[in-house]
Structure formats: structure tokens, C-alpha cells
Amino acid sequence: MARYSFKDVEPKWQQVWESKGIFKTPANPAKKYYVLEMFPYPSGDLHVGHLKNYVIGDVVARYKKLNGFDILHPMGFDAFGLPAENAAIERNVSPAGWTYGNIETYKKTMSLLGLSYDWDREVVTCREDYYRWTQHIFQLLYDNGLAYRKKAFVNWCNDCQTVLANEQVENGVCYRHGTPVTKKNLEQWFLKITDFADDLLADLDLLKNWPESVKKQQFDWIGKSYGVEIQFEQPELNQKLTVFTTRPDTIYGVTFVTISPEQPLVEEIKKLVPDSVKKGIEAYQVASKAKTEIERTSTGEKTGIYSGLDLIHPLTGKKVPLWIGDYVLATYGTGIVMGVPAHDERDFAFAKRYELPIILVIQNPEQNLNSETMETAWTDDGIMVNTPGFEGKSSTDFIQAIADEIQTKGLGRKTINYRLRDWLISRQRYWGAPIPMIHCPACGVVKDPNLPVRLPAENKVQLKPQGKTPLETDESWLNTTCPSCGGPAKRDPDTMDTFMCSSWYYLRYADNKNSEKLFDTEIANTWLPVDQYIGGAEHAVLHLLYSRFITKALHRIGLVGFTEPFTNLFTQGMVTMFSPKTGKLEKMSKSKGNVVPVGEFVREWGADTGRVMILFAAPPERDFEWTNEGVAGANRFLNRIWTFVQDNLDLLAPAEFKSQFEISQLTPDSFKIYQKTHQTVKKVSADLNEFKFNTAVAAFMELMNDLNKTDRKSLEESEEFQRVIKHCIVRFLEVFTPIAPHISEELLSQLGFAGTVFDRGWPSWHEDATVSDTVSIVIQINGKLRGNLDVARDSDDESVKKLALENEQARKFLAGLSVVKLIVIPNKLINIVAK
RNA sequence: GCCGAGAUGUUGGAAUAGGUAGACAAGAGGGACUUAAAAUCCCUUGGCUGCUAACAGCCGUGCGGGUUCGAUUCCCGCUCUCGGUACCA
Numbered sequence: 001m002a003r004y005s006f007k008d009v010e011p012k013w014q015q016v017w018e019s020k021g022i023f024k025t026p027a028n029p030a031k032k033y034y035v036l037e038m039f040p041y042p043s044g045d046l047h048v049g050h051l052k053n054y055v056i057g058d059v060v061a062r063y064k065k066l067n068g069f070d071i072l073h074p075m076g077f078d079a080f081g082l083p084a085e086n087a088a089i090e091r092n093v094s095p096a097g098w099t100y101g102n103i104e105t106y107k108k109t110m111s112l113l114g115l116s117y118d119w120d121r122e123v124v125t126c127r128e129d130y131y132r133w134t135q136h137i138f139q140l141l142y143d144n145g146l147a148y149r150k151k152a153f154v155n156w157c158n159d160c161q162t163v164l165a166n167e168q169v170e171n172g173v174c175y176r177h178g179t180p181v182t183k184k185n186l187e188q189w190f191l192k193i194t195d196f197a198d199d200l201l202a203d204l205d206l207l208k209n210w211p212e213s214v215k216k217q218q219f220d221w222i223g224k225s226y227g228v229e230i231q232f233e234q235p236e237l238n239q240k241l242t243v244f245t246t247r248p249d250t251i252y253g254v255t256f257v258t259i260s261p262e263q264p265l266v267e268e269i270k271k272l273v274p275d276s277v278k279k280g281i282e283a284y285q286v287a288s289k290a291k292t293e294i295e296r297t298s299t300g301e302k303t304g305i306y307s308g309l310d311l312i313h314p315l316t317g318k319k320v321p322l323w324i325g326d327y328v329l330a331t332y333g334t335g336i337v338m339g340v341p342a343h344d345e346r347d348f349a350f351a352k353r354y355e356l357p358i359i360l361v362i363q364n365p366e367q368n369l370n371s372e373t374m375e376t377a378w379t380d381d382g383i384m385v386n387t388p389g390f391e392g393k394s395s396t397d398f399i400q401a402i403a404d405e406i407q408t409k410g411l412g413r414k415t416i417n418y419r420l421r422d423w424l425i426s427r428q429r430y431w432g433a434p435i436p437m438i439h440c441p442a443c444g445v446v447k448d449p450n451l452p453v454r455l456p457a458e459n460k461v462q463l464k465p466q467g468k469t470p471l472e473t474d475e476s477w478l479n480t481t482c483p484s485c486g487g488p489a490k491r492d493p494d495t496m497d498t499f500m501c502s503s504w505y506y507l508r509y510a511d512n513k514n515s516e517k518l519f520d521t522e523i524a525n526t527w528l529p530v531d532q533y534i535g536g537a538e539h540a541v542l543h544l545l546y547s548r549f550i551t552k553a554l555h556r557i558g559l560v561g562f563t564e565p566f567t568n569l570f571t572q573g574m575v576t577m578f579s580p581k582t583g584k585l586e587k588m589s590k591s592k593g594n595v596v597p598v599g600e601f602v603r604e605w606g607a608d609t610g611r612v613m614i615l616f617a618a619p620p621e622r623d624f625e626w627t628n629e630g631v632a633g634a635n636r637f638l639n640r641i642w643t644f645v646q647d648n649l650d651l652l653a654p655a656e657f658k659s660q661f662e663i664s665q666l667t668p669d670s671f672k673i674y675q676k677t678h679q680t681v682k683k684v685s686a687d688l689n690e691f692k693f694n695t696a697v698a699a700f701m702e703l704m705n706d707l708n709k710t711d712r713k714s715l716e717e718s719e720e721f722q723r724v725i726k727h728c729i730v731r732f733l734e735v736f737t738p739i740a741p742h743i744s745e746e747l748l749s750q751l752g753f754a755g756t757v758f759d760r761g762w763p764s765w766h767e768d769a770t771v772s773d774t775v776s777i778v779i780q781i782n783g784k785l786r787g788n789l790d791v792a793r794d795s796d797d798e799s800v801k802k803l804a805l806e807n808e809q810a811r812k813f814l815a816g817l818s819v820v821k822l823i824v825i826p827n828k829l830i831n832i833v834a835k
Numbered sequence: 836g837c838c839g840a841g842a843u844g845u846u847g848g849a850a851u852a853g854g855u856a857g858a859c860a861a862g863a864g865g866g867a868c869u870u871a872a873a874a875u876c877c878c879u880u881g882g883c884u885g886c887u888a889a890c891a892g893c894c895g896u897g898c899g900g901g902u903u904c905g906a907u908u909c910c911c912g913c914u915c916u917c918g919g920u921a922c923c924a
Contacts, residue, residue, distance in 0.1 A: 003874085171921065213839060213919075220838075223923065245924060258924095297922060332923045339924095345836095346922055419923050540919085616860075618847065623917090625847080629861050636875095637860085643875085695849070698859035705859090778855045783905040785855055823904055829854055833904045 004642035006606030010742040013756075014114050022758055023116045029070030034527050035061040036506055036566075038535030038543070039123075041078045042102035046109045047595035048610060048626060049575035049588030054115055055614050056572055056693070057534045061116045062738040063688045066762040072527050074121035074509040075110070077103050080131070081498045082160060082176070085431040089463050095431045096458065099126055112602045113610070114741055123508050125501035126431070130508065132452030133518045134501050135436040137550070139447050141191060142437075144557055149445065151187040153262050153330065154424055155293070161465035162428040163188060165497060166421050167221070167542050172293035175542075180292035183262075189435060189494070190422040193549045197222055197418045199563070200548055209568035211621075217540040223419025228403045229334065230412035232257055232311040234322070236272050241265065241311060241322070244333030244417055247343065248406060249399040252387045253361035255351065256339035257311055258304060258323045261285045262330035266307075269322075273308035280305055281324060288326040302327045302350045314411040325350060333417050341377065342369075348377040361386050362395045423546065425497040430455070430463055430470035432495030440482035440489035449483050453491070469493040503546040506530055506565060507554075518559065525561040537571035544569070570691060573623040575614075585625060596626060608740035609635040615693035615739055637701060638743055641736075644708055645729060645747045651715055653752050655722040657730060663769055669714070670724040674769055676706050677728040681765040684735045697739065703732055726751065734763050778829035779804050781813045789830075797824040804830045 017023060037057035040050065061073040084095040103124065110117070123130055141147040155164040157174035163186065168175045193200075201222050204215045227246035234241060243257060259266060261284060270278045284305045288296070304325030311322050320339075327346055328337050341351035341358045351358055360371040362382040369378055384390040390398050406412045426435065436453040438446045456477035461470045472478055472493040482489035510527040511519035529551075535543075544566075551565040577594040579586040586592040601610055612634035618624035645652070666674060680703045687696035707728060714721055730751060737744040737757045745756055753760075772793065777800060779787040787809035791800060801822050804810055810832065817834035824830045 216839065217919065220920070225923075227924080243924085247924075302922080327922055327924095329923065337924050344924065346924075349922095417923075537918090616847095622848095627847085627861080630847080633860060639875090694847095695859080698849075701859055776855090780854080780905070783854095783903095788855080821904065823854090825854055829905090831854080831904055 004606075004639050004743060006608065006742065009746045010112075010114060010602075010607055013742045013745045014111070016745070016756060017114075017116070020756065022756065023071075023073065023118050025072050025074075025118045025121060026070045029072075029526065031069050032072065032527055033064045033069035033532075034072045034530045035064065035532050036074070036509070036530045036534070038533070038539065039076045039078050039502070039505060040106065041081055041083070042099060042106045043083050044102065044590060045105050046598045047588055047590075048598055048601055048614075049577075049595065051113070051598060051610060052572050052575055052614050052620070053534060053536070054110070054113065055611050056570065056620055056691070057532075058113075058115045058611075059615070059688065059693065059738045060532055060534070062741065063762070065116070065758060066738070068761060071116075072121070072509065073116055073118060074123075074512075075115070075117040075119070076121075076123035076505060076509070077106070077125065078498065078502050078505070079103065079124050079126035080432045080495075080501055082429065082431070085429055085463060088431075088458070094458050095463075096126070099431075109598045112598065113607045121509050121512050123505050123512050125433075125498070125505065128452050128454065129515070130505075131433040131501065133508065134433045134496065134504070135451050135453060136518055137504060137554075138496065138500070139436060139451075140557055140559075141553060142447065144553070146192045146195065146553055147189060148192065149187055149189055151185060152190075152424075153183045153185050154188055155181045156184040157181055160429070163424060163426060165424045165499075167423075167545070169293065172297050180294050182292050183289060186426075188424055188426040189437075189492075190424050191500075191549075193423045193546075194418060194420055196549055196552045197224065197420050199552055200420075200545070203548075203552075203564055206564055207566075207569070210566075211537070211569065211571050214537060214540045214544065214569065214571060218545055221420060221541045221545065225417050225419075227333075227415060227417060228406055228412055229415050230314060230338065230406055232314060232320070232338075234309055234311050236309070237265075237268060239265075239268075241336050242334045242412070243336045243338045244415070245338055247340070247399070248402045249384070249395045250340040250343045250361055251315060251338070251402060251406075253340040253342050253359045254313060254320055254338045255341060255357045255359055256321045256323055256347075258325040258328050258337050258339055258347075258350065259307070260328040260330040260335040261288045261324050261326050263328075263335035265336075266324060269307050269309060269324075277306075277308040281307065284324060284326075291326070296326055302346060302353060304350060304354065306354075314406075321356070323350075323354070331421060332419065342371055342374065343377050343379055345377045345379065359386060423497075423549070425500055426494040427497055428465070428469040428493075429495055430458075430461060432498055433501060434471065435492040435494050435496055437492040438480060438482060438489045439492060440485060440487060442487055443482055443484040443489075446482055446484045446489070448480075448491070455495075471495070499542060499546050502543055503550040504554075506533075506547070507551075507560070521559055521561070524559075528560065529562050529564055530566045532568045532570065533566040534570045534572065536574070540571075570621070572620050573618070575626050576623055577626045588626065605631055605635055606638075606742070608638055608743050612637060612697060612740055616697040617694070619694055620691055637704070638740060640704055640708065641732075642743065642747070644704070644710075645750065648710070648712070648715060648725070649750060651722050652726045652729065653750065655719065655726045657752070658723050658727055659763075660766055661724065661727065661769075663766075666724065667721070670721060671769075673706055673710070673728050674724055674766075675772065676703055677731050678765040678767075678769045681731055681735050681763055682767075682770055685762070685765070688738065693739070700732065700736055700739075703728075707732070731763055733757075734760065775827045777804075777827070779807055779810050780829060780831040781810060782833060783831060786810055786813050793827060795826075797826070800824055800830055804832060 035057055037053045061071055065071045079099050084099045087093055087098050088095045138147060155169045157164050157179060159177040159179045169181050173180055201224055225246050227244055228248040229242050229244050231240040231242050270281055304323045307322040307324050309322045310319040313320050339347040341347040342360045343362055358371040360369055362378060363369055363385045364378055364382050381395045384393050384395055384398050403414055407414055434453045434455060436448045436451060438448050440446055456474040460474040462473040463470050478490055480489055480491055507519055507524055511523045514520060547565050552563055554560045555563050574587045576585045577588050579592040579594040581593045586594055588595050613631050617630050661674060680699050683699045684696045710725055733744045733748050734757055774790050775793050777789040777791055779789055787807050789803055814834055819832055819834045821833040
């Protein structure tokens with residue numbers, strides 16, 4: 001018996017789908033469904049760890065298509081970015097050549113898998129026909145006041161040799177390299193994502209089918225907090241110092257105020273203090289700036305220096321010293337905080353180090369706090385003390401009262417602060433979309449009207465970072481004329497963060513060939529939002545937040561009719577494998593030396609085996625380990641299906657195909673397999689809707705195990721039985737096509753069906769056949785399983801009780817006991833409570 | 836530290852409007868076929884006890900309590916693991 005020869009079958013069906021144009025996007029969808037997997041950055045070649053994302057998307061796309069939806073299922077490449085540029089520097093290759101070569105490799109590999117993409121919809125972010133529109137979006141944002149330039153202390157990664165957005169700094173290190181990030185004071189382009197902070201927060205509620213963890217991460221990242229700004233006067237300074245606090249209830253506990261060394265007011269302060277103090281402040285500023293982000297933010301020492309000035313406490317009128325300390329962030333709130341050592345850990349540590357006084361204003365419920373002896377700050381609620389007019393009252397009541405009082409007395413105002421900052425998008429690198437702006441000495445910043453602003457030729461620029469942006473090294477590119485006055489001007493030398501490229505690609509797929517516009521609004525509104533987005537959870541606050549922002553911005557500008565890009569989001573777990581380098585399970589990656597290349601895998605096992613393996617191994621949201629045993633098991637299963645059909649093809653192929661049977665006409669054996677088949681169709685339909693691929697595959701295995709028990713002799717003897725078994729295997733194969741499309745199509749065709757499964761669609765199940773006339777009822781005695789009872793479905797409780805008490809097994813256990821109570825759960829169990 | 840998710844056989848995992856725990860696989864053991872091996876097929880496979888067996892009993896879903904006729908599922912208190920986060924005042 002020939003084993004399943006995937007080497008012939010898989011290319012054959014890929015060819016059929018291709019030639020029939022099955023996966024082409026319909027122009028005027030009646031029932032649209034947009035399935036999208038996060039597009040890859042093309043680096044090297046695909047390994048099986050990458051596959052999970054694409055396989056899940058393909059199952060969804062095929063399943064929806066079989067159910068009559070008009071599908072948009074595109075693929076493309078996130079093609080600008082550092083790896084290409086680094087490869088260029090290290091190996092002297094061309095960034096563009098390297099990238100396009102990888103894209104070709106990726107596409108070739110993807111074509112082995114039978115994925116249902118419409119490649120006519122492809123987008124490649126580094127191509128001119130794409131990045132000119134990325135530049136166009138930038139200019140649109142600029143026109144609408146959503147892109148601006150400012151000088152700020154920004155995150156600098158020495159490995160990237162460029163600045164990074166806040167979202168790209170994790171725990172003080174670069175998200176890519178893990179190298180410590182330092183601060184640089186540079187003038188850069190920012191996008192006003194903070195303008196949408198409230199919408200981004202509120203609309204999380206609309207995202208019903210997003211993982212809670214992703215929504216939570218975005219919620220925390222936006223970090224909305226309600227508080228009060230309070231002003232402290234300084235007699236010599238001509239302006240007041242404003243602090244932001246969420247704890248105005250601790251106002252009477254203020255014993256100092258701390259200002260961040262980068263806060264601009266520090267410069268004013270320096271003018272008022274004696275030279276010796278000024279020198280100290282400057283030395284401190286230099287020292288702070290030299291620290292890495294980790295050194296500044298890790299739990300370590302809180303350092304500071306006395307500014308030489310004192311402030312007036314707005315309520316007590318007493319003097320409190322003003323300190324400069326780099327534990328205060330210049331970019332959050334006002335960059336100045338009030339020091340309440342008794343009720344804030346950081347202030348407590350600072351006060352202890354510099355021997356500043358501690359005033360207790362909130363007493364704990366045990367009433368045992370004492371400012372002299374406390375060893376840690378009390379940050380919870382409690383009872384007010386040392387607070388005129390509120391002694392003995394609850395701090396939770398006081399917090400509102402004092403906020404109101406501060407506001408009415410004109411000492412400050414209630415306000416809201418966000419942790420979210422504007423998105424810094426300038427990058428001092430070559431391989432990205434140039435920022436399409438011109439700097440003119442006369443006119444200032446002017447839009448370049450000639451898009452695309454092309455990158456200078458690779459051989460004209462110095463890619464290796466040397467304190468200049470690579471684009472600046474091509475003078476002929478850099479120097480241009482001002483579109484406004486015609487005088488000499490310079491181009492903006494930076495490129496855009498590549499997250500900008502990926503924050504709108506899902507829109508371009510809808511109308512990817514439009515050379516006149518970003519996209520046609522009507523077409524975008526037809527296909528979007530994306531119905532099902534699938535990707536890794538690591539993008540929770542990067543790509544997914546930026547994309548939501550860009551969608552909202554384009555909505556405000558009037559280019560799209562929706563406010564959220566992705567209606568449903570599924571985040572798959574990663575594929576792990578034992579790494580010989582680290583000696584443990586690791587995410588599959590080249591650097592860990594634990595990859596299985598897709599090409600090699602498909603040559604040895606075929607695409608369908610890989611698909612079944614990935615879907616069966618574990619629930620898709622969970623991580624799973626890639627194992628040879630798992631692969632072999634998946635392959636064995638496919639071969640069992642193949643063999644079953646081959647063994648019986650002589651009888652099944654000629655048999656008439658009936659789409660439904662009369663239950664009463666079926667023999668018991670026929671009914672059993674017919675029932676199992678329809679239960680399977682029902683279960684698989686439900687499981688695919690819920691992304692429960694692993695249990696769907698298990699259901700197929702169960703049905704196959706039953707089909708394999710088919711008695712060849714009975715089959716030979718009864719034409720009716722042949723028709724039943726044909727019906728069952730056909731239904732099996734039809735609903736199996738989203739999971740293993742090649743083998744399923746091939747066997748359906750061998751069984752006598754012309755065309756493809758898409759000609760027939762998803763079968764409905766025979767509901768009456770999924771239930772039985774009789775059910776097995778469990779007999780429990782005092783909660784313990786003691787026997788079984790076969791009764792008619794929906795038997796009344798009384799007859800079940802009677803049968804249970806008469807049951808031989810039950811009587812054995814009831815000997816010497818008296819029955820106290822009977823609990824009947826219809827069609828499930830009866831519990832006899834006895835003493 | 837804080838926030839979130841989780842803990843079920845040798846392993847991946849099933850089963851939760853509370854109702855037969857371990858579906859389906861993997862691995863292991865035994866058998867059939869074969870000169871042999873591979874492949875394939877069949878059987879066994881949570882632990883303990885009853886000398887062995889069919890069989891029977893007891894225990895068993897991280898730990899300790901609780902609610903209930905009945906708890907992997909609900910409640911309270913722990914332990915551990917994995918993610919996320921990191922001076923945001």
C-alpha cells in the first residue's frame with residue numbers, strides 16, 4: 001500500500017488553488033471577512049517557529065471562506081529596519097539587496113505551505129510605492145497639528161546608534177539589544193499620540209475579543225492618573241513651583257520639595273544662588289546625565305543636592321527646602337514633586353539619606369506609627385493626624401476635601417496626568433523612510449511637496465555611524481532648495497521609526513495598488529476593520545498601540561470611518577525547542593541554535609504534517625515544545641486517513657454520495673458511525689470558532705479511530721453501508737480541509753468529487769443524529785461512583801430512581817444502609833444519599 | 836515590590852451554568868507480521884492494597900481549610916512556576 005505521497009499531492013493542489021484563483025480577493029464583497037497575520041520582518045529564512053502564526057491565520061481564512069465569507073487574506077513584509085543596515089555594515093552588502101533577497105526566500109518558503117494568501121495584495125514597506133504614503137501620512141499628521149518638533153532629553157541606544165521611543169525602552173535597556181539606554185538632549189520629531197490618550201483608553205472597552213492581558217498592558221502604559229497640581233512660592237523667583245501629586249491628603253506632611261535636574265526651572269534657580277552652590281548643582285546635573293537609565297531608575301540610592309532655596313508651604317506658610325534630585329522624572333507631571341517622607345517610599349529613602357524631617361499625617365489602623373521610629377513609609381489609607389481641621393477623620397474622605405480646598409483657595413488645581421508620552425519617531429539611521437521635511441533658514445520647517453522623498457543611493461552614504469545621521473553624509477542629497485522661497489535649504493536627515501511603517505499597512509492591503517491616494521476611503525471602509533488579527537503578544541504596547549493611534553488620527557482627519565483597526569485579536573504562544581547552547585527550552589531562534597528550517601521540514605514531512613503538529617500540540621495561545629515525536633504522531637495520523645481511504649477506495653469511490661440519511665433506516669452499526677460523524681462536524685465547527693484547534697484535531701482522531709474499525713466484509717456485502725461510510729469519510733475530509741488542506745482535497749477528489757472543497761462549502765450537521773435515544777446514567781452512592789444505568793433519553797426522575805434502587809451494584813452498597821435522599825440530574829446521574 | 840495568568844498521569848494536554856477525572860496524543864511495556872529490522876496493526880499503561888489473575892477496595896487534579904448530596908470546577912488562606920512592569924509621585 002502506497003503511503004501518503006505528499007511530495008506529489010501538495011504541489012498539485014497548490015497549483016489547483018492557484019490556477020483557479022481561489023484565494024483572490026473579490027472586488028465587491030457581500031459578506032466580507034478580513035483575516036490578517038502580523039507581517040514579518042524578512043531576516044534570513046523562515047523556521048517552523050514562525051509557522052504557528054501563519055497556520056492559525058490560514059485555518060481561520062479557509063474556515064470562513066468555506067462558510068461563505070468573502071475573504072481578504074493578504075501578506076506582506078515589514079522591510080525597513082536595522083538588521084538590513086547592520087548586515088550592510090558588517091558584511092558590506094546592500095541593505096536593499098539583502099532585504100529583497102530575504103523577501104524572495106520568505107515567499108518561496110511560504111509557497112510550500114499552501115497558505116491562502118492573495119499575493120496581489122502584497123505590500124512591502126521599503127518600496128517607494130509604499131513609503132511615499134508613509135511619508136504622506138507624516139505630512140497629514142503635520143498638517144493637523146499631530147506631528148511636531150521639540151528639543152528634549154531622549155533615549156539613546158549606543159548599539160542602535162539612534163534614539164528610541166519610550167515604548168522601545170524596557171527596564172532601562174534597549175528592547176532590541178538589551179544595552180543600557182542613556183539620555184541625549186536633541187531636537188526631534190514627535191507624533192502627538194497623547195492627544196488620543198483618553199480615546200485609546202476608553203475604546204479598550206470596545207475590544208471585546210482582545211486578550212485581557214494585552215488590554216491591561218495598554219491600560220497601564222497609558223497610565224491615566226487623577227491628582228492635583230499645587231503651587232509653592234519662592235519669594236525671589238518670579239514664578240511659582242508647581243508640583244503634581246495624587247496624594248493631596250499628605251500635603252501637611254511635606255518637609256521638602258524635589259525638582260528634577262533636567263527641569264528647565266533649574267536654570268532659573270542657578271541664577272539666584274551663590275556661585276559655590278551653582279557649581280554644585282551643575283556638577284550634579286552632569287553626573288545625572290552621565291548615568292544610564294538603569295543606574296537612575298534601579299532601586300538603588302536616591303541622590304540629590306540642596307538647591308540653596310526654600311519654598312513656602314502653601315497651607316502652613318512654613319519654609320520647606322528645595323532639593324534637586326534625579327529620582328524625579330523631568331518628563332512626568334511638572335518635573336517637581338512634594339516630598340512626603342512619611343507616606344512615600346522614595347521620599348522616605350531620600351529624607352533618611354539627607355536627614356530631612358519626617359512628619360506623620362496618616363496614622364495606621366493599629367495606631368502605632370511614629371515619625372521617629374518608622375522604618376518604612378506608610379502608603380495606605382488611614383486616619384488623619386497633624387492635619388488642622390481633619391484630625392481623626394479618614395484619609396479617603398480628606399483626599400477629596402483637600403483637593404477641593406486647594407482649588408477654591410487658588411493654590412492649585414485638580415488635574416489628570418498620563419504616563420503615555422508623545423511618540424518620538426526620528427531615527428538616525430539609513431534604512432527607513434526619510435522624513436519628508438525641509439529646513440529652510442528663511443522659512444523654517446517646510447513640507448517637501450515631491451513625494452516620495454527617496455533615500456540617497458547606498459554607495460553615496462556612510463552607513464557606519466560616526467556621529468552623523470547616514471543621510472547627512474550625502475551632501476548632494478542633503479542640500480536642496482526650499483519649496484517655499486526657492487533659497488538653499490537642507491532636508492531632514494533622519495528616517496522614521498519603522499513602527500510608523502507597520503502602523504498602517506493593514507489599511508493599504510485594502511487598496512494596495514492605488515497610485516493616487518493613500519487608499520480609497522470607501523474601499524478601506526468596505527474591508528476594514530480587520531475582523532481577525534493574529535500575532536505575537538510581544539507587540540502589546542508597541543505595534544498595537546501605534547496602530548490604534550494612527551487609525552484614530554486618520555479617522556479624525558476623515559480618511560477612515562472606523563476608530564479601531566482590529567476587531568478581534570488573537571495572540572498565539574511561541575514555539576520552543578531544546579537549545580544546545582543554553583541547555584534549556586527556548587523560543588525557537590537562530591541565535592539559540594534551535595531552529596528547524598521550514599524548507600527542510602516540508603521536504604521531509606510535508607506541509608500538512610507541520611500544520612497538524614502545530615495545531616494539535618497545545619492550545620494555540622499557549623507555548624509549546626517542538627518535538628520529533630509530535631511530528632511523527634501528526635504524520636502517522638495523516639497516513640491512517642490515507643490508508644483507510646486507499647484500502648476501501650474500490651468500494652467507496654463508485655458508491656453514491658448521499659448528503660443525509662433517514663435515521664430510522666440505519667442499522668445500529670451504521671447509525672453509530674453516522675452519529676459520531678455528525679457529532680464531529682458539530683464539535684469541529686464550534687471548536688474552530690473558538691480557536692480550539694487542539695481539541696478539534698482530537699475529535700478528528702476519535703472519528704478516524706472509529707472509521708478504522710469498519711469491517712471490510714460488511715462493507716463488501718452492503719451497498720447501503722458503503723454509502724454510509726462514504727458519507728462519513730467525505731464529511732470528515734470536508735471539515736478537515738482547513739487543518740490539512742492538501743491531503744483532504746486529494747482524497748475527496750479520489751472519492752469522486754470534481755473541483756475543490758470550496759465548490760461545496762462547509763457541511764451542516766444532522767442535529768437529530770447527534771443525540772441518542774438512550775443515555776447512560778451514573779449511579780452514585782454518597783457521591784461515589786457505584787454503577788451505570790442505560791435508560792431512555794429524558795426518562796422521568798421517578799423511573800430513574802426506581803431503576804437505580806433496583807440496580808444490583810447499587811443494592812450491594814446499600815446493604816445495611818437506609819436511603820436518606822435521592823438526587824437526580826436528568827440524563828446524567830443519580831446520587832443516592834444513604835446512612 | 837506591584838499587576839496578570841497558571842499548577843491535572845512519565846510527557847503534551849482533555850473535561851468547569853459543580854455531576855463517571857485523565858478524551859486525544861506522546862513515551863514505555865507486551866504481542867502479531869518479518870529471516871531480521873523499519874513501517875504497520877492489536878493489547879496494557881495514575882498510585883497503593885488484596886501473593887497472581889479476571890476482579891474488588893482505597894487514595895488521587897500544588898498545599899491547608901470551607902460550602903455542597905457531590906468540588907479539577909465555587910469561597911478563604913498559603914506555596915511554587917511563568918509572563919508583564921519597574922522611582923509615573
